[in-house]
Amino acid sequence: MVAASLPPETPAPYVENxxxxxxxxxxxxxxDLTQNRIEVSSSFQGAKxxxxxxxxxxxxxxxxxVVIIRGPRASMRLIxxxxxxxxxxxxxxxxxxGAPGYYMAASSQPLDRITDFSHRRLLGLGxxxxxxxxxxxxxxxxxxxxxxxxxxxLESDYLDWRRAVIRLKTKAGxxxxxxxxxxxxxxxxxxxxxxxxxEAPIGDYTAEVxxxxxxxxxxxxxxxxxxxxxxxxxxxxxxxxxxxxxxxxACVAMSMGMGALASRLFRRG
Amino acid sequence: xxxxxxxxxxSVNVWLMAGLGVVVGFLSGLFGVGGGFLMAPVLxxxxxxxxxxxxxxAGHVLATSTSSVLSYGREANVDMRMGTLMAGGGIxxxxxxxxxxxxxxxxxxxxxxxxxxYLLLLGAIGGLMLNESLRxxxxxxxxxxxxxxxxxxxxxxxxxxxxxxxxxxxxxxxxIPPLAIGFTVGILAALMGVGGGFLxxxxMIYLLRMKASVVVGTSLYQIVITTLVTMILQAVRNHTVDxxxxxxxxxxxxxxxxxxxxAATRFRAEQLRVIxxxxxxxxxxxxxxxxFVPPEDPFILAPxxx
Numbered sequence: 318m319v320a321a322s323l324p325p326e327t328p329a330p331y332v333e334n335x336x337x338x339x340x341x342x343x344x345x346x347x348x349d350l351t352q353n354r355i356e357v358s359s360s361f362q363g364a365k366x367x368x369x370x371x372x373x374x375x376x377x378x379x380x381x382x383v384v385i386i387r388g389p390r391a392s393m394r395l396i397x398x399x400x401x402x403x404x405x406x407x408x409x410x411x412x413x414x415g416a417p418g419y420y421m422a423a424s425s426q427p428l429d430r431i432t433d434f435s436h437r438r439l440l441g442l443g444x445x446x447x448x449x450x451x452x453x454x455x456x457x458x459x460x461x462x463x464x465x466x467x468x469x470x471l472e473s474d475y476l477d478w479r480r481a482v483i484r485l486k487t488k489a490g491x492x493x494x495x496x497x498x499x500x501x502x503x504x505x506x507x508x509x510x511x512x513x514x515x516e517a518p519i520g521d522y523t524a525e526v527x528x529x530x531x532x533x534x535x536x537x538x539x540x541x542x543x544x545x546x547x548x549x550x551x552x553x554x555x556x557x558x559x560x561x562x563x564x565x566x567a568c569v570a571m572s573m574g575m576g577a578l579a580s581r582l583f584r585r586g
Numbered sequence: 587x588x589x590x591x592x593x594x595x596x597s598v599n600v601w602l603m604a605g606l607g608v609v610v611g612f613l614s615g616l617f618g619v620g621g622g623f624l625m626a627p628v629l630x631x632x633x634x635x636x637x638x639x640x641x642x643x644a645g646h647v648l649a650t651s652t653s654s655v656l657s658y659g660r661e662a663n664v665d666m667r668m669g670t671l672m673a674g675g676g677i678x679x680x681x682x683x684x685x686x687x688x689x690x691x692x693x694x695x696x697x698x699x700x701x702x703x704y705l706l707l708l709g710a711i712g713g714l715m716l717n718e719s720l721r722x723x724x725x726x727x728x729x730x731x732x733x734x735x736x737x738x739x740x741x742x743x744x745x746x747x748x749x750x751x752x753x754x755x756x757x758x759x760x761x762i763p764p765l766a767i768g769f770t771v772g773i774l775a776a777l778m779g780v781g782g783g784f785l786x787x788x789x790m791i792y793l794l795r796m797k798a799s800v801v802v803g804t805s806l807y808q809i810v811i812t813t814l815v816t817m818i819l820q821a822v823r824n825h826t827v828d829x830x831x832x833x834x835x836x837x838x839x840x841x842x843x844x845x846x847x848x849a850a851t852r853f854r855a856e857q858l859r860v861i862x863x864x865x866x867x868x869x870x871x872x873x874x875x876x877x878f879v880p881p882e883d884p885f886i887l888a889p890x891x892x
Contacts (some may be wrong), residue, residue, distance in 0.1 A: 576649035
């Protein structure tokens with residue numbers, strides 16, 4: 318939520334772990350965004366950004382394009398409702414860390430047809446492979462006689478929790494899998510639409526574009542985009558966080574002043 | 587007209603929010619309650635994060651209460667001494683309540699607590715008020731004289747030390763009950779995110795038995811002070827006050843509030859109390875129902891800040 322409280326490192330470290338990285342020729346792919354700075358002003362109701370790009374591909378070997386947009390990382394707290402003695406009560410919250418505040422995977426055809434499981438997992442392609450962890454649930458135990466084994470306290474429930482995060486975020490319009498989101502305008506030119514709802518988190522976004530041929534990544538391009546508050550919105554936010562006392566007093570003064578004004582106006586009227 | 591809120595970080599319809607302010611403000615003016623217990627559930631239902639809804643509506647409560655207390659004050663219907671004493675207790679209670687709320691939120695139990703408090707408190711108070719005011723209405727219809735209070739005032743109220751005169755309220759009692767009532771209401775107000783008028787008014791009528799004419803004005807005066815402190819605390823501790831949202835709500839609220847005060851003169855006090863009792867009862871049941879109805883999705887994203 319608050320951009321300043323996020324860890325300073327930039328997302329998407331996935332490229333480094335990639336076993337096939339050396340074979341990627343970056344010049345086979347060229348991309349850009351129609352906007353790399355999105356201004357959130359009082360009339361902001363979400364934004365639509367077009368990512369377009371060109372691939373240099375031989376006619377007999379058509380390639381697939383996958384576009385991954387990641388918003389700033391934010392930790393999330395998830396609660397599960399459980400029925401106890403007829404009442405629906407809340408469980409202890411589980412904290413998910415490292416998941417992006419916004420995520421969109423657009424591709425030229427369904428991801429499982431583009432590449433195999435290990436690539437999807439490694440590169441974080443698709444909602445099922447978003448990296449997020451619940452490290453605060455981890456505990457050290459002794460298993461099968463081995464000491465200091467780190468296990469997740471959620472055990473087999475972990476998948477339910479994870480799926481719930483994705484379901485809730487998708488419902489809010491912040492996560493999306495769009496298997497047909499990348500459209501080839503002609504043989505070499507493609508485009509993908511990125512829809513940001515008005516609830517989209519403020520901060521830095523990355524657009525990763527992967528080029529796949531025969532299930533192997535052969536091209537990669539990365540662009541960045543910033544969503545930031547401007548003008549009045551920025552001013553209010555900054556004052557509220559940097560001069561909280563002043564802001565609180567100003568809000569109180571505004572409220573009481575308007576109340577007093579109204580009572581005065583109505584007395585005369 | 588859609589407007590982006592800088593703290594809530596989402597856009598809302600201005601007319602919808604201002605309309606909500608008018609309706610809640612009207613009811614506040616009519617009954618002399620802050621109206622927070624009605625506004626918070628509606629704001630949350632419209633998608634505003636609960637922590638921001640609760641903190642920002644304080645602006646609306648503050649504005650309508652200020653406007654109302656000035657209107658009532660001119661007619662000498664405010665017992666400043668009693669109100670200040672209660673507010674003193676209320677401020678201490680609110681500080682304690684805000685901390686309790688923070689801990690509950692971290693444990694993920696805040697909305698359970700809110701739902702339970704709404705169900706128990708609003709249910710009990712609404713039920714009692716409805717019962718009492720319906721009986722009073724019935725008696726007037728049958729042409730009988732109004733029921734006399736069974737006992738004058740609880741005896742223990744008079745055996746407490748530190749007595750003080752409250753000429754406006756027609757009381758000579760210990761300062762402990764008003765302080766204790768203020769403190770309790772302050773805690774509950776912070777936990778439920780409301781001004782607490784629906785608790786203060788019955789406490790003044792049934793417990794302290796203050797002069798009826800000063801009850802509404804004094805409770806409003808007390809609400810102004812407690813809400814003022816709560817709002818600043820929320821802004822400083824939790825950064826959850828959205829000034830823009832508060833402004834839209836209170837513009838509607840002050841207009842509605844003044845209309846409500848005018849309308850109040852057209853109704854009889856017992857009739858007003860029946861309506862208020864029904865509204866309180868319904869708000870309590872509506873919030874309490876969430877405890878019994880199976881949730882649509884068993885998982886919920888909880889707020890991360892605070």
